Amino acid sequence: MMCFRGNRDEFYGEVLLLDGRKLTLTSEQGITVSVHLVQVFAHLNLVQVQFFGLRFCDCNQRSFWLDPTKTVHQHRQLIGPPYIFYFGVKFYVEDPTKMKEETSRGLFYLQVRQDIRRGVLPCPTHLRPHLLALMQQGRNTNNH
Template sequence: MLTCFRGNREEFYGEVLLLDERKITLTGNQGLKKSSRAAAILDQVFSLLQVEEVEFFGLRFCDDKQQMHWLDPSRTIYQHRELIGPPYIFYFGVKFYVEDPSKLKEETTRFQFYLQVCQDVRRGRLSCPAYLKPRLFALMLQGEKKMIDYL
């Protein structure tokens, strides 16, 4: 087989789905390669979101058996054997919760926590008693309206 048809083994193309439903496209043009540490991808996402309390967040990806895995920032993209792609699809999310979110220092961190909880409630991953659901959904809608007005 001719090498011109194989493509570049270092070429990287990926997408990160954020908690607010936006998508970030990551390519080799941003200095990313398959031999890059996964921390480089996380750094790009944290920079875009202006998240400083990075220890609470991570990127997940789905393998060919539909199992979710956390991206290990200390390993290269090559070393994540379960990762399928390109394109590589990552999901940004809360990896570690704090006991009291009001003790978080940054507003952007609290906002990302809020988005994660809203997403988990909507998708049924976080249970909520039936009697609280109407109030919770009303608060979520109110929060989203405030966010739209803010933007």
């Protein structure tokens, strides 16, 4: 990661996406988080944006969601620059297969896979083979 060397009137941040890629955000200071969210959503070609958001970790590794109505600097626990954000599912739906947009379903899949691997979302032993089969099917679908 490169050091922030811009002037004090510029904002620099990185967003870690669910697929492991990074997205760099730059703008003028004082812009609301909603502007940055629009940049991320556009980069991902995401239409069903209401389910997703950006979060950050404070110095104690506690996670907080960015409030789109505030500027980045109004989030007191945020450390940086550079600012590191994590894109993710903020609101889960009961049945992601009923979502209209394929991109949203794919991002849900990536979030669930990540949460299971990190132990955030427990998976009962009897469901693991079925879940692994679904994950493999999703991976094969995404690679075509």
